[in-house]
Amino acid sequence: MVLEKLGSSLRDVLRKIAGASHIDESLIKEVVRDIQRALLQADVNVELALRITRRLQKRAFEEKPPAGMSPREHVVRIIYEELVKILGEARDLPIAKQRILMVGLYGNGKTTTVGKLARYFQKKGLSVGVVAADTHRPAAYDQLKQLADSIKVEFYGDRSEKSAVKVARAGVKALEAAEVVIVDSSGRHALEAELIEEIKAVSKVVQPTETILVLDAATGQQAGPQAKAFHEAVGVTSVILTKLDGSAKGGGALSAVAETKAPIVFVGVGEKIEDLEKFDPPRFISRLLGMGDLESLLEKAQEAIDEEAAEELTKKLMSGKFTLHEMYEQIEMLGKMGPTQKLLRMIPGVADRMKEGELDGTQGKLRRFLTIMDSMTDAEMTDPKLVKSARVTRIARGAGVTPREVKELLKHYDMSRKAIKGFAGNRKMRKQLMKQLESSGVDLGAE
Numbered sequence: 511m512v513l514e515k516l517g518s519s520l521r522d523v524l525r526k527i528a529g530a531s532h533i534d535e536s537l538i539k540e541v542v543r544d545i546q547r548a549l550l551q552a553d554v555n556v557e558l559a560l561r562i563t564r565r566l567q568k569r570a571f572e573e574k575p576p577a578g579m580s581p582r583e584h585v586v587r588i589i590y591e592e593l594v595k596i597l598g599e600a601r602d603l604p605i606a607k608q609r610i611l612m613v614g615l616y617g618n619g620k621t622t623t624v625g626k627l628a629r630y631f632q633k634k635g636l637s638v639g640v641v642a643a644d645t646h647r648p649a650a651y652d653q654l655k656q657l658a659d660s661i662k663v664e665f666y667g668d669r670s671e672k673s674a675v676k677v678a679r680a681g682v683k684a685l686e687a688a689e690v691v692i693v694d695s696s697g698r699h700a701l702e703a704e705l706i707e708e709i710k711a712v713s714k715v716v717q718p719t720e721t722i723l724v725l726d727a728a729t730g731q732q733a734g735p736q737a738k739a740f741h742e743a744v745g746v747t748s749v750i751l752t753k754l755d756g757s758a759k760g761g762g763a764l765s766a767v768a769e770t771k772a773p774i775v776f777v778g779v780g781e782k783i784e785d786l787e788k789f790d791p792p793r794f795i796s797r798l799l800g801m802g803d804l805e806s807l808l809e810k811a812q813e814a815i816d817e818e819a820a821e822e823l824t825k826k827l828m829s830g831k832f833t834l835h836e837m838y839e840q841i842e843m844l845g846k847m848g849p850t851q852k853l854l855r856m857i858p859g860v861a862d863r864m865k866e867g868e869l870d871g872t873q874g875k876l877r878r879f880l881t882i883m884d885s886m887t888d889a890e891m892t893d894p895k896l897v898k899s900a901r902v903t904r905i906a907r908g909a910g911v912t913p914r915e916v917k918e919l920l921k922h923y924d925m926s927r928k929a930i931k932g933f934a935g936n937r938k939m940r941k942q943l944m945k946q947l948e949s950s951g952v953d954l955g956a957e
Contacts, residue, residue, distance in 0.1 A: 516761055517798040519548035520593075524586060524799060533581040535571065542567045545589065552761030553730045558596065558769070566592045590795055596765050597791035601748060601773035603720060605634045607689045609682060611716050613709055613740050614724035616697040619752035619778060621650050623724050624694045625657030626778065626786040627750070631690045632663055639688035641681030642667030643712060645674045646696040654694055661783060664688055674708055679715040693718070701736065706743045713744045722775070723749045725767065730759030734766030741772060751789070752778035832927045834891040838883050841876050878911060879919050885909040894923055 523544045530537050542563045549559040566588055575584035610627070614620040621644065628638045640658050642665070644650035651667045658665035666681040674696050685691045693716050698705040713721065723746045725733045733751075740746050749767050754760045754777045767774055774789040883891060885908035890896050897905065897920060906913045 516548055516552040519551070520545065520589075520799050523548070523589070527582055527585055530582075533585060538567060538570045538585065541585070541589075542570075549761060553759040553763075554596070554761040554765045555731055555769075558765050562592050562596060590799060593795045593798070594791045596768055597794065598768040598771065598773060600790045600792070601775055602788070603748070603775055605631070605636065607636075608691075608719035609716055610690065610692045610720045610722060611695060611713055611718035611744070612692060612722050612724055613695050613744060613746070614697055615701070615736065616647065616699050618697070618724050618726040618729075620644075620697060620724040621653050621694050622657070622781075623750050623752060623776075623778060623786070624654060624692050625661065626783055627722075627776070628658065628663045628690075628692055629661050629783050630776075630786055632661060636689040637664075637687070638690045638692065639664035639666065639681075639685030641678060641685065641691065641693040643674045643678040643681060644694050644696045645672050645677060646698070650694065650696075657783065675711045675715055678712045682716055701739050706739070709740075709744050720747050721745055722747065723772065725749055725751055725763060727751050727754040727760040727763045727777075730762035731766045733763040734770055737767050737770045737772050741770065746772050748773050748775040750774070750776045750778065750786075754779060834883055834886065834894055834923060837923055837926060838880065838891070841880055878909075878915060879922070882906075882909045882911060882916055882919050894920055 523541055526544070527533070527537070527541060545566065546559055546563040549562065550556065569588045569592070570585050573584070573588070575581055579587070612620055612624050612627075624640055628640050631638050640654055640663060642651045642654045644654075651669055655665050655667060664685055666677075666684045668677050668680065671677050671680075678693055678695075681693060682691055693712070695709055695712050696705070721744050723737055723740045725736060727733075729736065737746065737749060749772050751760075751763055751767065751774055754763075764774070776786050777789050779785050779787050882905060885905045886897070890901065890905075897916070902913045902916045906916045909916070
């Protein structure tokens with residue numbers, strides 16, 4: 511997970527607050543020390559960490575809980591709000607015709623991010639073209655071409671041309687019919703005068719609508735000076751932070767970039783071309799604290815799942831129908847949305863209740879469930895009560911699993927069936943869900 515150690519430490523703080531008999535000055539001071547330690551371990555700037563925790567302590571001592579809010583909830587809200595402040599304001603890239611210039615040093619994942627960003631705009635329904643204007647790194651042309659081919663977006667490059675300016679000029683002209691043109695510029699191993707001058711010249715011919723700086727989260731607090739230098743050269747409009755999923759220094763990079771007032775628009779959270787997440791400070795902190803992120807979960811669902819199939823399955827579940835056929839559909843849909851442990855962390859309270867090993871093992875368990883169900887007959891899928899001792903053994907042998915794992919699937923199904931039956935029978939909850947789904951554009955028909 512993104513900044514897992516920081517998230518784990520902060521969730522421990524919230525558990526301490528929840529478990530306390532009452533909220534007093536001693537507890538607040540202890541909580542503030544814990545948060546300060548967690549921020550410093552995540553490489554957040556010392557001065558910033560101290561400033562945040564002093565403000566947090568001052569608010570917790572001086573502010574009275576609003577009407578209807580308990581002292582515990584009030585302290586948690588203050589923690590949430592102060593952490594959100596570190597990260598600055600959210601900013602969305604416009605879904606419109608534009609030219610984007612990508613800048614950054616070598617090793618920060620710039621070319622890969624060009625492909626991810628192209629995929630993002632493609633999923634939004636825009637035609638996209640990419641330009642390989644990194645003429646200094648020999649592999650950049652091949653890498654970007656492979657990425658463009660894999661997602662079927664237009665590509666322009668010229669292996670024989672050594673001038674980045676000429677390639678950029680020719681590229682934007684060749685791809686002028688594309689609604690979004692993304693130009694991959696050259697990098698260097700360090701900030702050099704030659705790089706700055708080249709980027710200025712490329713920016714002049716591209717005339718970008720957006721200039722995006724790509725930074726590696728492992729850079730830590732040094733991300734701040736990099737962001738400032740590129741901004742002074744070409745006017746950086748936003749930042750994409752890469753490799754945040756595996757970086758202990760991610761807190762430093764996040765806070766350093768936020769301090770420069772260059773908004774982070776996306777974070778890279780994996781190697782796959784789909785592993786680019788919109789950066790929204792409130793959502794980010796919610797997930798970090800184990801409060802979930804249902805908005806992002808719904809966005810992922812809308813992007814990955816066939817609407818008609820999802821609507822049909824929802825109708826079945828709302829009517830109380832839930833056989834192994836429906837459970838199979840559920841798991842398949844979940845698989846299309848990405849790694850299960852990432853999705854579970856978006857559900858409020860799940861990350862807080864489940865241990866890390868349990869989250870990480872979920873993906874494999876669900877795959878085994880599909881394999882087991884593939885070994886069942888249609889009659890068994892429709893009526894799981896038929897699956898007794900002899901059938902359990904047959905199914906286990908066919909799926910290459912143990913009888914215990916077959917029984918685990920049946921237990922999981924039974925728990926899910928009871929939960930769905932209870933939900934379907936709760937008229938008030940059904941109406942609330944239907945209202946939410948309909949406001950999201952899902953047609954559920956008449957009740």
